[in-house]
Amino acid sequence: MSVNGILDNYDFENITIGVLGSHSALEILDGAKDEGFKTICICQKGRELPYQKFKRLSNEILILDDFSDLIHEENQQKLRDLNTIIVPHRSFVVYLGIENIEKRLKIPVFGNKYILKAEERQLPRNQYFLLREANLMLPRIYESPAQIDGPAIVKIQEAKRSLERAFFIVTSYEDFKNKSDSRIKSGMINQNDLNSSIIEQYLIGTYFNLNYFYSPLDNDVEFLGIERRLQSNIHDFTTSVPARNQLDIQIDLQNIEVGHTPASIRESLLDKVFKMGDKFASACLKEYPPGIIGPFSLQSVVTVDLDIIVYDVSLRVPGNPILATTSPYTKYRYGETFGVGRRIAIEIKNSLKQSNLAKLVT
Numbered sequence: 001m002s003v004n005g006i007l008d009n010y011d012f013e014n015i016t017i018g019v020l021g022s023h024s025a026l027e028i029l030d031g032a033k034d035e036g037f038k039t040i041c042i043c044q045k046g047r048e049l050p051y052q053k054f055k056r057l058s059n060e061i062l063i064l065d066d067f068s069d070l071i072h073e074e075n076q077q078k079l080r081d082l083n084t085i086i087v088p089h090r091s092f093v094v095y096l097g098i099e100n101i102e103k104r105l106k107i108p109v110f111g112n113k114y115i116l117k118a119e120e121r122q123l124p125r126n127q128y129f130l131l132r133e134a135n136l137m138l139p140r141i142y143e144s145p146a147q148i149d150g151p152a153i154v155k156i157q158e159a160k161r162s163l164e165r166a167f168f169i170v171t172s173y174e175d176f177k178n179k180s181d182s183r184i185k186s187g188m189i190n191q192n193d194l195n196s197s198i199i200e201q202y203l204i205g206t207y208f209n210l211n212y213f214y215s216p217l218d219n220d221v222e223f224l225g226i227e228r229r230l231q232s233n234i235h236d237f238t239t240s241v242p243a244r245n246q247l248d249i250q251i252d253l254q255n256i257e258v259g260h261t262p263a264s265i266r267e268s269l270l271d272k273v274f275k276m277g278d279k280f281a282s283a284c285l286k287e288y289p290p291g292i293i294g295p296f297s298l299q300s301v302v303t304v305d306l307d308i309i310v311y312d313v314s315l316r317v318p319g320n321p322i323l324a325t326t327s328p329y330t331k332y333r334y335g336e337t338f339g340v341g342r343r344i345a346i347e348i349k350n351s352l353k354q355s356n357l358a359k360l361v362t
Contacts, residue, residue: 001106003362004358006080006106007357007358007361012352012355012357014038015037015083015352016039016040016059016083017037017038017040017083017087017344017345017348018040018082018086018087019040019042019087019092020041020042020070020091020092020095021043021047021048021061021205022091022092023089023092024320025089025322026057027339027341028089029051029054029341030057030324030339032341033057034342038059038082039062040059040062040082042064042067043062043063043263044063044065044067044091045065048063055150062075062078066217067091067238068093071096071100071104071105077108078230079107080106080107082177083106085110085210085348085357086107087109087111087317087344088109088110089317089319090316090348093116098116098117101116102114108357108362109362110289110344110348110362111293111294111295111316111362112290112292112293115284116316118288118313118315121155125288129287130280130283131280131310131313133286134282134285136276137307137309138310138311139203139306140200140201141198141201146173148170148172148176148199150201150202151201151202152169152176152199152202153168153200154199156189156194165257166183166189169202191318195252200311201299203309204303205301205303205309207299208226208228208231209226209297210298210299210308211223211224211226211296211320212224212281213294213299213347214294216290216357216360217347217359221274221277222333223273223274224330224340225262225320225328226264226265226329227261227322228261228263229260230258231257243291248337260320260321260322265302269308276298280292290362293362294316294347294360295316295317295318295343297320298310298313299311318340320339323338323339323340324338325339330343
């Protein structure tokens, strides 16, 4: 069943915005409610409490034994009966899996679901490929640990929690071997994942997550704003413990994201920021037609030379609820401050007015 065939049976006067209850669901639901949409939150049993507590956000909560049960036909039919458009985020990709999303999910997904796999660094035509095609600056990628000749970050997931990062920083091949062995022995990572991990040059500078939105309706890339990540146990350890004492505390630092903080960028750098978004959206259109639809994020470092280097890409809703109340950039464009969730709802509402919702979903 094609997405157009599904939409043929939808009641466009009663569209429901659906999302998995994880990652950035509250932001998506809140934006949908602000624009007057009905909403449904799909929760895994035992993880539904936050969505029950924020009663305003969900017209209905669908509780499943496991997130992956969404693929079962009876659950998909329930969502189709509600005229549901699913908004993807990182947990959606991790828990359902790319193959299920591309081949078995028969519910319209906001955006281009076929570009989601490009976030996986081990795959061809991945985010590095897209950044190079866009002619954007990115870190050096080491083909082998033996090549490490300065600060580098090993990008690997935790062995037991695939959604969590077990990234670690090394400075040499010997340092890589020692830290890898320690983490394998502790059970934090495993050898198979280490063998396929990505080793990037560790960039020195100020970290910004640059958040954009491509509108197929307007054929325009909007800059929505910036946030920075709070990470445990790195953030407050490195900012509150003096450097001379850090060496005496034997702990493994991890890049587990636990929160967000707002930021802005100096006005003279906005020209670069805008051009980066335009170039990346153009590369996505060329390589993964119909390209990026809706939100994307270029996680970047601004160096002392004021170069902006992209070290990670989000090709769906990034986790940045702080934008909804702190971004001056939506205020500059629209006269009011709002976040990614509401911007998605605005785009869907506009498509319904123009009778071209099919341009926004796959």
